[in-house]
Amino acid sequence: MSNLLTASIGRKLLMSVSGLFLILFLIVHLILNSFLLLDGCMGFETGQLFNAGVHFMGTNPLIKIIEPTLALGFVVHIVYSLILTLQNMKARGPQAYASGKKTTGVEWASLNMLPLGIAILAFLIVHIFNFYMKMKGYIAWEGGEVEFPFFGSMATGENAYALVNETFRSLPLVLLYIVGSVALAFHLAHGFWSSFQTIGWNNPIWMPRLRVISNVVAIILGGGFTVIALAQYLFF
Ligand code: HEM
Numbered sequence: 001m002s003n004l005l006t007a008s009i010g011r012k013l014l015m016s017v018s019g020l021f022l023i024l025f026l027i028v029h030l031i032l033n034s035f036l037l038l039d040g041c042m043g044f045e046t047g048q049l050f051n052a053g054v055h056f057m058g059t060n061p062l063i064k065i066i067e068p069t070l071a072l073g074f075v076v077h078i079v080y081s082l083i084l085t086l087q088n089m090k091a092r093g094p095q096a097y098a099s100g101k102k103t104t105g106v107e108w109a110s111l112n113m114l115p116l117g118i119a120i121l122a123f124l125i126v127h128i129f130n131f132y133m134k135m136k137g138y139i140a141w142e143g144g145e146v147e148f149p150f151f152g153s154m155a156t157g158e159n160a161y162a163l164v165n166e167t168f169r170s171l172p173l174v175l176l177y178i179v180g181s182v183a184l185a186f187h188l189a190h191g192f193w194s195s196f197q198t199i200g201w202n203n204p205i206w207m208p209r210l211r212v213i214s215n216v217v218a219i220i221l222g223g224g225f226t227v228i229a230l231a232q233y234l235f236f
Helices: 002-006 008-038 048-059 061-092 113-135 160-167 171-198 206-235
Strands: 145-150 153-158
Touching: 008 048, 008 061, 008 171, 008 206, 048 061, 048 145, 048 153, 048 160, 061 113, 113 160, 113 171, 153 160, 171 206
Parallel strands: none
Antiparallel strands: 145 153
16 A cells, blocks of 8 residues: 555556546536536526536535545645656656657647646636635625426525626636636646556557547547536627
8 A cells, every 4th residue: 555655656546546537527527517508498497407407416415425535536636746747857857757759749738747737726726716615605605595496396506507607707717717628628638548558558459549539538528618618608
């Protein structure tokens, strides 16, 4: 166990596993956020579908376990990526973190994982203050509770839709979300396949496939969050 935490490969493994776990969270998060685009369709009034989704996540007992695990996932990923990057920089110069051969076809993202990660972290801090802290009541906001259909009956919960809608009325915030999402896309374009390589899935058949899947995941997640922020600003 102590080797896992201290040996270089153990640290990289923890970083990869935590990164994949965070990607899983982002996929669920994007699915839930896509309700923002469907709101007003399928017989739901504006905001109801998203509010029901957020209520489901907020009241589901499983989420109560996942939330601290998610926080731990972020901490492990950030701490170990910092340790590894600094260790590599010290040992082999500032470009050492980039994996793979650096002669030809080097991806820009692979050389900039640390700055991209720092940009995402900065975005995330603003994001947590914008949404999570208000939803949980740590920061006051004038949302109030609303009613929405929930598994065949009506339920009452926070008006998360109003919060998102109000947030995305601000152009600077929309631009921040676009920058954060683009940074996320670049980070994932390298991070996704690189994680599989670290955990040992680096055979010659699957590596090229994983690189393609990596780009698809990056475009869907980065593009998805961008489209939602822009659509909220322009159309809702
Ligand atoms: C259009 C873009 C996004 C929207 C509308 C959005 C919306 C939200 C909302 C409403 C919450 C609060 C949920 C609650 O407390 O019940 C939340 C929480 C959170 N978001 Fe986002 N989000 C977006 C993008 C992102 C991105 C790009 C990331 C990561 C890089 C992210 C990471 C998180 C995290 C870690 C939490 C706290 C954990 C949680 O409540 O599930 N979000 N988001």
